[in-house]
Amino acid sequence: MIPSTLEYTKATSIDEAIAAVQAGARPLAGGQSLLPMMRLRLAAPGAVVDLGGVAELVGVCEDGDEIAVGAMTTHRAVAADPLIGEHCRVVAQAASGVGSLVIRGRGTIGGSLAHADPHGDLPAAILAVGGSVIARGPGGERRIEIGDLITSYLTTSLADDEIITQVRLPKGNAQSAYAKFHRRAIDWSIVGVGVAIGPDGVRAAATGVGDKPARVTGFEAALNGGASLDEAAAAAGDGLDPSSDLDGSAEYKRHLVGVLAKRAYLEAQG
Amino acid sequence: MATVERKTGGGIGEAVLRKEDRKFVTGEGRYVDDLRLPGMLHAVFVRSPFGHAKVKGIDIAAAEALPGVHRVLTHATLPAETGVLCASNPPGSDVRQPEQPLLARDEVRYVGEPVAIVIADDRYIARDGADLVLVDYDPLPVVCDAEAALADGAPLVHSGYPDNAAATLVHETEGFAEAMQGAARTVELRVVNQRVTPMPMETRGCIGDWQQATGEVTLYTSTQVAHFVRTFISFVCGTSEAKVRVVTPDVGGGFGAKLNTYREEFAVCSASRVMGVPVKWIEDRSENAVATIHGRDQVQYYTAGVDESGRIVALKFDAIQNNGAYHQLLTPTISHLTVFMVPGCYDIQNISIRMRQAFTNTTPTDAYRGAGRPEATHGIERLMDAIADDLGLDAAEVRRVNFIQPEQFPYSSSTGLVYDSGDYDTTLDEALRLADYAGFAARRAASEANGKHRGIGLSTYVEVCGLAPSAVTAAIGVGAPGWEHSTVRLHPTGKATVITGTSPHGQGHATSWSQIVQTELGIPFEDVEVIHGDTAFQPYGLGTYGSRSLAVGGVALHRSLGKVREKAREIAANLLECSVDDLEWTGTSWQVKGSPDRAKTIQELAGAAWAASSMPEGVEPVLEATTFHDPPNFTFPFGTHVCEVEIDPETGRVEVVNYTAVDDCGNVINPMIVDGQVHGGIIQGLGQALYEETVYGEDGQMLTPTLVEYLVPSAADVPPMTLARTTTPSPSNPMGVKGIGEAGTIAASAAIVNAAVDALSGLGVRHLEMPLQPARVWNVIQEAKS
């Protein structure tokens, strides 16, 4: 649990941060995932650039049909934000259930997405509402849908010299909720499911069901096709491929997806 | 949640706030890692990544070439007279004592076994250097499970022995076989007490400082047993015990994990000897998971012969203890303590016991809070519920028909102990009342209406504390006595210093010992300083473990205070020109009977004894006394815990919704501290019942090396608790005290698991293993339904 030697710089603007990343530094957001990895020597970046001094990366505002959330906005701020609470409750709920108060006070929405942990709560919640990120690199900005951003276990489609600057959440997801199943209060989700009931039907996405967050298509299709909630819950695990591990078998986790999808749906309905 | 309101200032029985806490809550505690000695270098250990392998070669060149690395030491270059010593040889068990070298010589036998030490300017460089040490391993077959290790054809952990048997303890009472044969029915149960990790908040750490010129060595170490460590350093490092000084700064928890002497403690002394400067090592969290002892890991097979009322007429207990790869300080003794407590609080006179201990390719097991007794209690308390289940009886009633009755004390158990005192029905009655046992059916119905299964579980326990009468430790093959030391020193100003041989690491001895001084000598609580933790100024002390500190060390203090008081009486008689028989003790002074104006306070007498100008004939100056107290017997705290759980059948989650504990630890010095010990103990038992398990994969890798996989409960996971006490003083000591440090842990796991089994009993579930992971419980529910 002793990290290897590294260089540390702190950026004060997005451009400075991108320059540092271009030079090979790893972005450091809340450090709640990167620092543990460094201590376990699963990551050993030669240099990190701290995004904590970049004011333009923090904050939440309305932008047309969307809410724009700065990448460095903490889980705590996301959980308490009235705009997100009103239009995308599932995201606020997911943020409020991350780890403990201390972790929520440091961990960020951008860091959660960039880290792409297959048990992360924010990626699933944001996938449930069809959110996206704005990535910026030396060549400019592009928008990436969440489903395209996270490609595999701890892996994203971001280029080496790109950082996430914003998360974009579509409005119209007031009727939404996140159900998390974990063991101790501080723990990661074994399985978590976000459900959003929109004008085009029900969207649901889960974490803990494979190497990346996934849409719960069995549940969505059943409900959107007029099946009962219990039938939809029974179909929720279809097509999902969670691993069997100390937390339980794949069968158990597929079952949990149904239980949680149902609970989230009932809560989303209000 | 607490039974008491907190107060400040006071003597025995008052809930005084802890005087040691200010420094801890303001960050001024001083732990080993806070110490910096001039010229000090830092060590990091290179550890085996394999569960079992030959070490064919170690290439240290690249590591030694790293700037900042001073030296890499291996078995060939680190001086040592012998390996780590085990102080435990249970008689008649033919216990095997494999050599445990400080650094692996040619073979590693568990993941984490130390192979080399990198010594560098700082920890970071040393850690980088450790990555550059190239060890050539040739992997060997591994076995981690104890039952598998004892099976024919299992891979050998130590190729020098024909099998993996580490020791076997057997005990059978006369007439057992006939009693078992005559039983109306038999009830069988297999219980697994899983391996857990003690996980103190402060990991281990030590600094060795060897003075080349004099051969004196000082070891600063985070331990519960400083003197023991000193004795062993003298053996392992080959120096006079009189030249070894062991200093214990503040210690951030131990739970038995620091009731030991470890390779690293010897290694930093020897490394300092080689390097000529102090060498420091601080264990990191993942290192702690493999390098510090584990607890439990016992598989038990019970067969109870019972009559129709559920009374046990004969009990057979056949168990296997996983000792790990080597024997640490007390490894073979821990399951011996299980053997002692197999009958629990029940009058079971016909008993047959076999305890097989096995070597495996895992970290050694040793004392962990409760040390052998939680295993016994969990098993017998699960068995009581199985008997109730099989016979269709109430769980409380089955316990009652088996209880040892108050008039049977002192009670000779079938395993050779003499229980001092007890009143088991009373704690059971009180616990059932507080837990509203009678109203449970209504609460269950309400839960069922909500789609939840509700259960209630009991754990009626007795444990053995106050380790230990020295004749007993010798008889059971422990190479250490069980007495304790105290010195009381009064200063000319009337203030007092207490030197104690106990080694507090969270228990609040400075507070409790001060309360004893105030009550027994009349010196105010705040005028007392309690010091400990440095073998240079202390007489030999045995330390803190086995809920012994108050029952042995506190009693040693009580006796020293009595000696001081009596000496003060002689001085007072001289000053007041009367006979000692004319004096009475007021609580703060000696006065002539009936004449309050003719009195000397203890402070005046301390001053007079120091001034020494008018001492009685033959009385030495100064009020000071020392006692080495060897207890005549153990003490036997007991109680009843009642747990209520709700289970969500959809997810398998077990939630403790109510927890009631009625404990009897004899007389209480500080009720707030006792409550704290009970709370912490219960939470640790709850950790084992619900969350914690140290898991090895088939290949010998540890699958739970960080706190992401190894789940320790946090404050947010603590259920509502109701605590109460009954008081049955121990007749074994003048204070009537027993001990409370481990009771909560001993009792809790069975109460919780019994409640969970009860919740699912309607589905036909008869047993659950720990921890009660949701997935495991859900699987059991599915199996029961199909």
Ligand SMILES: Cc1cc2nc3c(=O)[nH]c(=O)nc-3n(C[C@H](O)[C@H](O)[C@H](O)COP(=O)(O)OP(=O)(O)OC[C@H]3O[C@@H](n4cnc5c(N)ncnc54)[C@H](O)[C@@H]3O)c2cc1C
């Ligand atoms: C004890 C504990 C419990 C936790 N429990 C949960 C939980 O229940 N649910 C959950 O979802 N999470 C949990 N987390 C993780 C937490 O949510 C982290 O905050 C999150 O995963 C990472 O965010 P961060 O801001 O800390 O990122 P960091 O740790 O700083 O960075 C993580 C990764 O993202 C990269 N990165 C960060 N920001 C950017 C950016 N703007 N652009 C590009 N790359 C970037 C970094 O380079 C790094 O690779 C827990 C963490 C801990 C320590």
